[in-house]
Amino acid sequence: MWSYQKHLQYPIHIKNPDARAAQVIISQYGGPDGEIGASLRYLSQRYAMPNAQLAGILTDIGTEELAHLEMVGTLVCQLCRGLTPEQIQQQGMAPYFVDHTAGVWPQAAGGIPFTATEFASKGDAITDLHENLAAEQKARTTYDNILRLVDDPDVVDVIRFLRQREVTHYQRFGEALERLKDQLDERNFYAFNPSLKPQPARRPAGS
């Protein structure tokens, strides 16, 4: 189960509201490579993992992605704070405003609602870890693109942080895949689905 810490993973203090920035950043809330998809993909994939080590890395990265979801929600919330309906109109946010006011709702920047097809839980540990390597790269590219579209340093700092987390997670999923490979036959990694044939948990050296 989870317990909540009453702080963000990285502090956010936006001084200048900007509906244009909010409309692109919201894609990392509910867009195709956003943080809802990331967190619930990893947390859902856990049940197919053949050992505690792989379930553990998915639990911890999935949990961190929930913290990133809160950070992206905070960015959208603070970027819209205090805007008048006229400013909302001028900054192109009227189509969102009419349905959600300034509430945070999971959608892509183009207005497409969040869809559970992003979860990509395949029930095969090799396949799921590859999915996650790609997912981290897709989220990294999205943050790259956001960095090309925003210039307020208070926003840039936060997006830089989130982008670097994708790079770090990519490395960890790669190492997780190496750990899984160590338990399989390198002559044929695809001889069986490791999620259907549970493997004993790997013990630390010397234990």
Added chain:
Amino acid sequence: MSETLTMVSIPYQEYAALYSPMEGLARGTLFQALDKPLDAVGGAPRKPKGKKPWLDYLALGFALDDLRLFLDVNPENREALAEYNDLLQKRKELRGRLEEQEGMTDVFSESDAWSWAVTPFPWM
């Protein structure tokens, strides 16, 4: 193993050269070897902003988050575990001081006044 066909390989990260917790928070990783910024942004990141005891608490929490992921895939690394335990102790001490000044940090905080849903939430 690295020459095996039909499968990707990613090298294991060596445990070396950490940033301080605050520098790690600013950069988004505690590990210098993983720090790969986007050219288009340029320059070193600014120091994270916030009230002092909270900011140090966040930095320690983040350092633990990043070390935890390293330990998940490298559980045999004693050096990383020692660093984790050291930071954990520092966070515990700071948490005590923070709760005296600011109230509850999570639902397991002991308190003589119910501040959990009274003091502002992080986006407020």
